[in-house]
Amino acid sequence: MGNTELKPQIIHSNQWVMVKQLNHPQYGPIKVFKNCQDKYQCLRTFMVQEDEAKKMYDEFQKLNQEQYNLVRINKIEHEVESQLCSTFHKIHLTLDYTEKHLKNVYQINVQKFSVDILKTLSYLDSYKADTCQFCLSKLLLFGDQVRIVYQQLLSQQGDYQRILSGDLKCEDWYFAPEVMKCLRMNDQKTFNNEKATIFNFGLIMIAIFTEVTPYEAEIYNYEKCCLTEKFDKYINLFTQFHINKKLEKLILACVSFIPDKRPTYQQLLDQFSDPSIFEEQVEDQSPSPQKTDSTYLVPTNQLVSFNPTVMDERVLSDTTNKKLNDNQNRILMKKIDQEKHQNTPICQSPKFRQESMQTQTTIGNLRSTKLYDLDKLQKSSRNKQNQSKSQQKKTLIIKYEVLTYQILRLVLCYLTSFVYCWWEVGHMMTAQIAKNYLRDNRPDVLAWADSLVQDFNSLTDGKSNTFAEAAVWLDDIKETGTEFLFSWHYTDRPINPDGLLIKIEDESRNINSIYAINQAVAVLTNSKTSRNRHTVFKAQMLRVLLHVIGDIHQPLHDTSLYNNSYPDGDAGGNFLNIQLQNGTLMNFHSFWDSGALTFAPNNSFLARPLSQSDSEYLDKWSKDLMKKFPISKYSNYDMTNPSVWTYLGFRQAQQFVYPMVAASNSYSSDYEKQAIAFCEENLIVGGYRLGSKLIEIYDQILQNEANLSVSE
Known part of the structure; x- marks a missing residue:
């Protein structure tokens, strides 16, 4: 044969x-x-x-x-x-076969994807296929084509049957409220398959626009089989993307709690077939990129007017970062079960609308102030570019003849350096703020963290022996010439205003600052090592946490600019030089690492190991900032989710950090004032978040130890 x-x-x-x-x-x-x-x-x-x-x-x-x-x-x-x-x-x-999954809108033509997927789902529905667990992991990338794995045919088991069998990862929870109601009651399938799948389609659209999955946003309570309060905040996060309002409205309709209010496949297809629905509605829109065979094609319509300093106020609530207690879960389950009768989805509740209006008012007020007037700033920048070179030089000489010797020395010291993170002062400030926050609120957490710092001191060079100094250790090891943990310092989401064809390796997307924090948390809270809080590896991972959370709050650690000048990216501003007000050139990343020239170089200011007077100065400085920016101001901020933090940093860089310098490689005094205020607030927020993350980790450690005692 x-x-x-x-x-x-x-x-x-x-x-x-x-x-x-x-x-x-x-x-x-x-x-x-x-x-x-x-x-x-x-x-x-x-x-x-x-x-x-x-x-x-x-x-x-x-x-x-x-x-x-x-x-x-x-x-x-x-x-x-x-x-x-x-x-x-x-x-x-x-x-x-492929191992590439759909992750974000940069990889696809969104209109083509939407239409193709909806046609396929409609076909499967006519085929009586059970698709109530349609999720992101079932969407695979073959070149620039997205295809669905028809799991029911390959497993000979419908989605609902597979859900009941319990053979499902938490990452694949894409369930409509009515599906979860049936699951809670161990009931037969009584919901409309098309409407349930439309809900999942809406979640997928939100996930690829925000790059935050439902699992990462923690919108499901897996034990209670219901949605958590974070669902509202997940929806709110999506609405910050300034996509076409008609498209946004359709996607929000898809995730309505009331099935009858969700559109059908045909209604969505009728709307999505119109290309105009995918056009960004902005004042200054860059030319759209040409269709190519790109692995990652980045849209050009991202630079819009927005105030980055209040970005977090419209994102996830701090109160929802703690695990919901049983009473809250019962209330949520009741809301979901009674939604049909109430005729008011949670995401459309009066409270939700009120919070949105308050946020918009806050942003409007800030926009009207002189410090945050971006429109005036942009106009000023354009006028400045129109001045003659001689006039610019004369203006600069007059305006900056009082520049201090300390700032001049700072600039000269770093002209030839290639810097990757907040300078030492920024990292120590972030840690000191967290330390003072913990000292006032959770001294037990501070004692645990400080003891882990001491555990590692014998393995260092003596410059990172205190809680604040230890936040710089991850940079210290780079000075040895090794690239150990190098990619843990940043998450490079692309900004691509010229619509270039760019390729980003999967490793660059996956091994980053988010990964670093998750790894540190996993090591510190590992239930298998609950018997021993003090190991070298745990002590090392604590130092990683102290440093990387600080890095994330420097916006240029959360992005890289791609344009005709930097077709391979500018490495978060490291390849971009800007002209200072005195005419000197400086690395753009260094400008932001220096807190817009407010941090002096480490050989002249707060040099490690810190003297007693320097330690006292750092402590007083951090307390002054905490009085200026009290924790109560940030009650609506997400304090524990690094995916949200890096996304916000990306938006800050996209909307504020780059636009005022990318065209002319120079900046105005107004920009410098805003940048200084911006850095101050990012430092304080980073410190509060570091403290909150340590509390979350320590509480989990206590829970693990309690579980271990019970089992013994």
Whole structure:
């Protein structure tokens, strides 16, 4: 018998080599093959009885003819095999395979994606397919094409059945309220599959626009099987993106708590077929990028007028960062179960609308002040560019002849340096603010954290022996010439105003400051090591936490600018030089690391190890800032989610940090004033967040220890 008759053919082909075998969460048990062109396919085999074989084979054939945007079936083979006295039928499917998942809007043409996916879901609905657990992990990227894994066909089990079986990761929770109601009651499926799937589609659209998944936003209570109060804040986060209002309204309608208020597939298709709905409504819109075969295609419509200093006030509430108590969960479950009768979704409640209006008023008031008047700032910048060079020089000489010797020395000291983070003063200030916050509110947490700092002191050079000094340690190790943990200092979301075709490696997206914080938390709260709070690894991870949370609050650690001058990115402003007011050039990243020239270089100001007088000065400085910016001002800020922090830093860089210097490589005195105020507030917020994160970690450690005592 020739090779062409052997089944499955891919196993016996000389062109394909098996590279691994696994139980894939979507495909099921598969064998993965690769050819010389680095293309991948996988083999999925079903063993069934004779009466089921023909039905399954015909089903696959029909599906293969339709395809839509489902993962492509390349070959269907039917084989009969005899074992002892029994005859089995094997159905072999050879399918396209990839390990790339859809993550954000930068990877796709949003209109094409929306229309294609909705058509496919509509087709599956007509096919009576159960798609109530349609989620982001079922969307795979094949080049610039997004395809759905039709899991029901591959597992021979509907979504609702699989949910009831409990074989589902928390990351894949995309459930409409009515689905969870059935699950709580252990009831049969009584909901409308189309409307439930539309809810999930809305969540996916929010996730790819915000780059924050429902799991990361903590909108589900997995034990109670209901939505948490953070759902409102997740919706609020999405509304900050300034997308087309009509598109925003449609997506919000998709996640309505009332199924009848959600649109149908056809209604969405009718709306999404209009390209204008995906156009950004901004005053100064950059040219749209051309359609290309990009792996990551970044939209150009992101630079809009916005006040970054109050960004957090419209995002997640600090009160929702703590785990909901049982009473709150009961209230939420009651809200969900009675939603039909109340006719008022949570996200459309009067409280929600009131909070939104208050936020908009706050932003409007700030915009009207001189310090935060971005419109005036932009006009001033344009006027300045129109001045002659000689006039500019004369103005600069007059305006900055009183520049202090300390600032001049600061600039000269760093002209040739390539800096990656807040200077030492910024990191120590962040840690000192956290220390004072903990001292006043949770001295037990401070004692635990300080003891971990001391645990590691014998392994350092003596310059990072205190809580504040330890926040600089992660930079100290870079001076040894090693790139150890280098990528943990930043998360580079792209800003791409010229609409360039850019590619970002998966590692750059995944191994970053968010990953660093999550790793540190995982080590410090590991239940398997609850018996011992003090290990070298835990002491090291605490120092990582002290440093990286500070890094995140320097906006240029949360982005990289891509344009015609920097087609490979400017490394968070490290490749960009700006002209200071005295005509001197300075690294843009360094400008922001220095707190807009308010921090002196470390060899002249608060040099480590800190003297007693310097320690007292740092303590007083931090307390003065805490009085100026009390914690009560930030009651609506998210205090524990690093994904939200880095996103906000990205938006700050996008909306404020870059726009005023990117065109002319210079800045105005108004910009400098705003930047100084901006850095002060970011330092204080970073310190409060560091303290809050340490409290969250320590409470988890106490819980782990209590659980261990009970089990013993």
